[in-house]
Amino acid sequence: MNILVVLIPVSVFLGAVGLAACIWTLRHGQYEDLEGDAARILLEDDAPEDDANA
Amino acid sequence: MMTVVCPACPPMPMAHDTAHDAAGDVVHLSLPGIHCAACIGGVEGTLGAVPGVRAARVNLGRRRVRIVTAPDLGAAPALAALEAAGYEAHELDDTVQTGGSDDIGRTLLARIAVAGFAMMNVMALSVAVWSGATATTEALFHWISAAIALPALAFAAVPFFSSAAAALRAGRVNMDVPIALAIALACVTSLHETIYSAGADTWFDAALSLTFFLLAGRYLDHRARAVARSAAAELTALEVPRATLLDGTARRTVAVADIAVGDRIALSVGARVPVDGTAESAALLDRSALSGESVPVAIAAGDAVCAGEAVLDAPFVLQATARAQDSTLRRLAALVEIAETGRHRYSGIADRAARLYAPIVHTLAALTFGGWWLATGDVHRAVGIATAVLIITCPCALGLAVPAVTASITGRLFRMGVLLKSDSALERLADVDCVLLDKTGTLTEGTPRLTGLDDAAAGVALALARASSHPVSRAIAAALADHDPAEVTDIRETTGTGVSGRWQGGAVSLGRGADGTELVLGQARFPLEMTESLRPGAADMVAALLRDGFEVRMLTGDRPGAAQALAQRLGIDLVHAGMRPEDKAALVAELGAEGRHVLMIGDGLNDTAALASAHVSLAPASALDAARVAADGVILASDLGTVAQTLRTSRRALRRIRQNLGLAAAYNAVAIPIALAGFATPLAAALAMSLSSVTVVANAVRR
Numbered sequence: 001m002n003i004l005v006v007l008i009p010v011s012v013f014l015g016a017v018g019l020a021a022c023i024w025t026l027r028h029g030q031y032e033d034l035e036g037d038a039a040r041i042l043l044e045d046d047a048p049e050d051d052a053n054a
Numbered sequence: 055m056m057t058v059v060c061p062a063c064p065p066m067p068m069a070h071d072t073a074h075d076a077a078g079d080v081v082h083l084s085l086p087g088i089h090c091a092a093c094i095g096g097v098e099g100t101l102g103a104v105p106g107v108r109a110a111r112v113n114l115g116r117r118r119v120r121i122v123t124a125p126d127l128g129a130a131p132a133l134a135a136l137e138a139a140g141y142e143a144h145e146l147d148d149t150v151q152t153g154g155s156d157d158i159g160r161t162l163l164a165r166i167a168v169a170g171f172a173m174m175n176v177m178a179l180s181v182a183v184w185s186g187a188t189a190t191t192e193a194l195f196h197w198i199s200a201a202i203a204l205p206a207l208a209f210a211a212v213p214f215f216s217s218a219a220a221a222l223r224a225g226r227v228n229m230d231v232p233i234a235l236a237i238a239l240a241c242v243t244s245l246h247e248t249i250y251s252a253g254a255d256t257w258f259d260a261a262l263s264l265t266f267f268l269l270a271g272r273y274l275d276h277r278a279r280a281v282a283r284s285a286a287a288e289l290t291a292l293e294v295p296r297a298t299l300l301d302g303t304a305r306r307t308v309a310v311a312d313i314a315v316g317d318r319i320a321l322s323v324g325a326r327v328p329v330d331g332t333a334e335s336a337a338l339l340d341r342s343a344l345s346g347e348s349v350p351v352a353i354a355a356g357d358a359v360c361a362g363e364a365v366l367d368a369p370f371v372l373q374a375t376a377r378a379q380d381s382t383l384r385r386l387a388a389l390v391e392i393a394e395t396g397r398h399r400y401s402g403i404a405d406r407a408a409r410l411y412a413p414i415v416h417t418l419a420a421l422t423f424g425g426w427w428l429a430t431g432d433v434h435r436a437v438g439i440a441t442a443v444l445i446i447t448c449p450c451a452l453g454l455a456v457p458a459v460t461a462s463i464t465g466r467l468f469r470m471g472v473l474l475k476s477d478s479a480l481e482r483l484a485d486v487d488c489v490l491l492d493k494t495g496t497l498t499e500g501t502p503r504l505t506g507l508d509d510a511a512a513g514v515a516l517a518l519a520r521a522s523s524h525p526v527s528r529a530i531a532a533a534l535a536d537h538d539p540a541e542v543t544d545i546r547e548t549t550g551t552g553v554s555g556r557w558q559g560g561a562v563s564l565g566r567g568a569d570g571t572e573l574v575l576g577q578a579r580f581p582l583e584m585t586e587s588l589r590p591g592a593a594d595m596v597a598a599l600l601r602d603g604f605e606v607r608m609l610t611g612d613r614p615g616a617a618q619a620l621a622q623r624l625g626i627d628l629v630h631a632g633m634r635p636e637d638k639a640a641l642v643a644e645l646g647a648e649g650r651h652v653l654m655i656g657d658g659l660n661d662t663a664a665l666a667s668a669h670v671s672l673a674p675a676s677a678l679d680a681a682r683v684a685a686d687g688v689i690l691a692s693d694l695g696t697v698a699q700t701l702r703t704s705r706r707a708l709r710r711i712r713q714n715l716g717l718a719a720a721y722n723a724v725a726i727p728i729a730l731a732g733f734a735t736p737l738a739a740a741l742a743m744s745l746s747s748v749t750v751v752a753n754a755v756r757r
Contacts, residue, residue: 004191004194008179008198011175011178012175012198012202015171015172015174015175015202016171018171018174019167019168019171022167022170022171023164023167026160026163026164026167031159031160031163032113032115033113033114033115033116034115035114035115036094036112036113036114036115039090039091039094039114040091040094041091042091043091043094043095044095
């Protein structure tokens with residue numbers, strides 16, 4: 001059971017990383033326009049690449 | 055790990071955001087018509103090409119765009135460009151709308167995130183305990199769980215504690231009291247077990263998942279309300295209340311509220327009169343918003359003009375005789391206020407469920423404690439079982455049952471072009487059995503049209519009509535305003551008969567004929583009958599409503615003749631014509647007294663009292679702001695066909711809500727006896743809670 005000394009901090013740390021990431025997205029307004037962001041993926045990029053690449 | 059800032063605090067403005075803000079003015083436009091990726095691309099592309107516009111970002115969910123412009127550019131160039139590209143756009147008044155940030159929603163999301171991640175960690179530890187860990191491992195895991203759960207709950211469960219505290223201070227009991235009690239008791243007993251290793255269950259995971267699910271319900275509820283509220287604010291912002299003031303020779307733009315008695319206001323064609331006053335020159339006015347009468351009214355210089363009327367033919371100058379708050383518009387507001395007092399007494403199905411729920415749970419928990427204490431004399435055990443009862447009965451599914459349905463259905467309605475402003479509107483729509491429709495402006499569109507004229511004839515009629523100042527001629531000219539006038543020469547007006555002239559070598563005239571006004575082109579005679587054009591979907595809507603078994607009636611302030619003709623075209627049998635605003639409200643009240651649930655759809659000031667006193671009401675987006683404020687919802691789509699669909703959807707929503715409440719009750723019916731008997735374990739609580747919440751949400755979002 002000594003492995004717990006490693007596993008528990010790792011688990012708690014990963015949870016904290018997830019929480020921090022979630023709060024980061026929150027503070028960057030990523031939940032302001034869910035519908036719009038879902039639609040934006042269909043748009044072409046702002047700066048289109050060369051036609052040769054297409 | 056994390057920086058020491060409150061995750062709920064409003065974030066610092068994003069770096070690129072601030073840069074743009076520093077670089078120019080921010081303007082918000084409402085875009086009621088946008089609905090897809092192509093619209094986003096189109097709007098942002100169009101705006102990007104406008105000189106002076108530095109950045110534009112569409113928010114599809116809120117149907118608006120935020121534009122950063124060169125200083126003092128204003129919204130006009132952007133509006134013109136969008137108009138030209140075919141997008142409907144309105145400037146939003148910055149004083150009315152909040153700039154788009156939603157702090158309460160953000161705080162709730164932060165709480166959900168904290169509760170969610172803490173729940174996952176504690177749950178992982180609990181699984182080890184449940185699957186049979188040794189005593190030392192179990193004690194260690196309990197300590198770690200406590201270290202994660204207690205701070206997380208201290209942050210995440212604040213809304214329940216503060217709401218419960220507020221309710222208790224006011225001497226009431228609300229839904230949050232049992233929730234707060236359950237969370238607090240769970241924490242205290244679990245901590246006690248952890249410290250003294252007393253051997254009973256710990257409930258940290260249950261308290262966290264409880265908080266998580268309830269917060270999710272709270273957030274859904276908040277979102278629906280926030281959308282409704284911002285929509286309502288947006289609607290009042292749609293008509294930015296400004297007027298052009300003539301100050302000597304200079305023109306100034308002022309807020310309507312700042313107009314003083316004696317000010318001279320310049321009004322352009324299509325503008326709405328902002329305050330009561332007298333006209334300085336002759337004009338043709340559309341009074342339909344006030345009276346419901348569809349025929350334009352001609353006024354002479356010096357005549358009184360009422361706020362709310364629209365200018366049809368030519369710009370004129372108005373001398374204000376009253377301030378905005380004393381104008382006719384406001385007088386109708388009194389009627390609305392009286393009618394609205396009855397509205398707020400409606401309590402939704404969620405309130406009724408909560409009122410039933412809280413006392414039952416408290417009694418049950420108290421009885422459990424008392425019973426086990428008396429039976430075993432073991433306080434420790436009695437508290438543990440009472441806590442289990444409180445946790446098991448906690449209204450996770452109940453808290454999600456209504457908001458999950460409301461959020462999913464109002465979202466669907468919004469995509470259909472119907473926006474509900476009031477929270478309880480959905481439930482009230484489901485009760486409707488009688489639909490009252492206003493004629494002018496709701497079933498019909500704006501100005502009367504002349505039908506049955508080809509382009510050439512319309513051009514001649516317009517040229518002749520423009521030469522005369524007779525009210526009929528001016529009404530005709532206004533109705534034909536989008537045609538090009540033909541070249542008519544030798545125009546002469548003969549008082550009492552009409553206007554005549556020569557066109558392409560032949561004699562033409564516009565004047566009184568055998569039945570009404572007629573246009574004569576050589577040998578051909580065209581009777582000019584002013585007909586109102588139906589709003590798109592009006593006929594379909596009436597047909598669909600009748601098919602669905604609703605009683606449909608038409609209300610109008612217009613003459614019975616015009617009303618009957620239109621009603622026949624639509625297939626409406628019951629017509630109430632010549633109704634004054636009070637009559638409309640009285641009819642609604644009378645139907646209400648008979649036990650009918652009336653849906654009123656109207657757009658004018660004359661409808662506001664009826665809109666406010668009806669069981670539920672809708673207004674088209676073209677309605678006056680007073681009507682939109684009084685109504686429970688707004689039909690954003692120009693097509694009325696959505697009304698029947700809205701009623702069908704709302705009935706389905708109510709059915710779903712009832713199913714969900716039933717599901718939640720069924721879970722409790724199974725779980726409560728088990729908890730009462732003292733067999734509830736944290737594992738069973740976790741399973742029941744998650745299962746019931748997921749079932750309820752899945753039932754809400756299924757098609």
